[in-house]
Amino acid sequence: MKNKQVADIFNKVAALLEIKGENPYRVRAYQRAAQVIEALTTDVEELAKQGRLSKLPGIGADLAQKIKEILRTGTLSLYEELKKEVPPHLLTFLEIPGLGPKKVKAIYEKLGITSIEELEEACKKHKIAKLPGFGWKTEQNILKGIKLFREKTGRKPLGEILPLAEEVVRILTETSPVEQIAIAGSLRRRKETVKDIDILITSTRPHDVMKRIVELEFVEEVIAFGETKTSVRLRPGIQMDVRVVEPDSWGAALAYFTGSKAHNIRVRELALEKGLKINEYGVFKGDKKIAGKTEEEVYEAVGLPFIPPELREDRGEIEAGLKGELPKLVEYDEIKGDGHVHSKYSDGTASLEEIMQKAEALGLSWVAVCDHSQSLKVAGGVPIKDLFEKKRRIEELNKRSKRVKLIFGSEVDILSDGSLDYPDDVLKEIEFVIAAIHTGFQQSEEQITNRILSALRHPFVHAIAHPTGRVIGERDAYELNLTKIFEEAKKYGKALEINAYYKRLDLNDINARAAKERGIPLIIGTDTHFIDQLEYIGFGVAVARRAWCEAKDILNTLNYEEFKAWLEKVRNQS
């Protein structure tokens, strides 16, 4: 899929045009197009062949041509020309907090600066402050921005930040005079990575709330302190913005601060069509406020049903909402089982008994214990003789346990040549076989794709674990033709995993949505090696919800008997 490649080029073109000082609406057109292409669940090349590009929202005749050019040549002549006019290095300047396109343009044109080192030098020599429109304060801010830029490790995984935000909410609820309190922003949308924490509060004593916030033990630096807005930097190096609003504006503010920006723009455009205006204080008809207390009210005012936060990305939820065709998203409490857990038999730390207890505490009724297969020695791959001991132990435990059942599973390696890591007569005995790639990441796209395809065709395989192999912030997905994987999974009725470990989340939201649209069953697995991480199943559900999945799309909503029946069905049809 070349979707990402097209989106990247459009985003860069947008940034370069911005620095050039081009029409901001032209810039926005490229940004919107990039976003639309990136969120596609079909191959942009496929759409091009069918001549359907200009049917996409935000893509007209011109951008359709440009997409075709990228697909044909691998680049875009406009982009190549822009790079000659504007040094592409300047694009990184835009990532420095406080620097926008206009300032970058001035710095480049007046001083010929093209690198961060030169920029820093110029600030220290006070050359920046002398530029028109700049001053000593701006100069200091740029230096501070450069420091932050160098320190920043980028966006942080949801799984690292959400627990922290929830802890802040708990403390404030218990020890400060808040009335309503909620996490907003991309955390509330459960985006896989987040840039900051947004907290929204109503209170009659905002000063006391803000005071309590800056006293929190994990606050490292107070960036701004006010009655309605306070910003701090928390110890893991993440900014937290807290806002206090009137109860009457709660819904409008929550919608506003939840975003996404693209979603909010579309909602406000709808409002304009109806002669209304939306801001963070409410929905207004002229000077009269007609809604704002709840999010439902705000959406209703523009003719939309409530849209779950996970869908608010301008990926078709507005259109679906207007038509009354929003999905009934799978709920967190509809999950009955965990499809991928490691035990002491391989590199997990928990015994089978402990897994059962924890599952019961979490209200799950089944857990597939999928330890690594024999050749993955670094991860304690289970030799065949131990495999059958594990099977006997699980059968014993299941006899004694009414509420929770374990499923005898294995995460079987797909070897470099595409064969599986146990012989067929062994695989046949394993109730749930989830196949995975752990070696040979450097192979070509064709090789890796073929390995997964042959696993999907294998009669004893039920599912593929973490299909793309990406690890957030550490490793990109391996080269893979997902379109072919989807076709084959669909053909054989096999499942693909949504790995819920917060650094994997693989399939991701867009790919999981593509699989769902093709009718491929999805299974959520925590892939946990530590007992407490069984709780992370929620991150997988979040991906499923962001992928527009309903309960019927997710195998984990089946009860134990139903899931066993699915496992057998896959074996029988093969």
Added chain:
DNA sequence: GCCGTTTTCGGCCCGACTGTTTTCAGTCG
């Protein structure tokens, strides 16, 4: 550059804050 049961041209989301200004441009979310 896109888009249209008011429009094929003239619109295109909204407000807060900051800093550099003496009324506003730039940045941010």
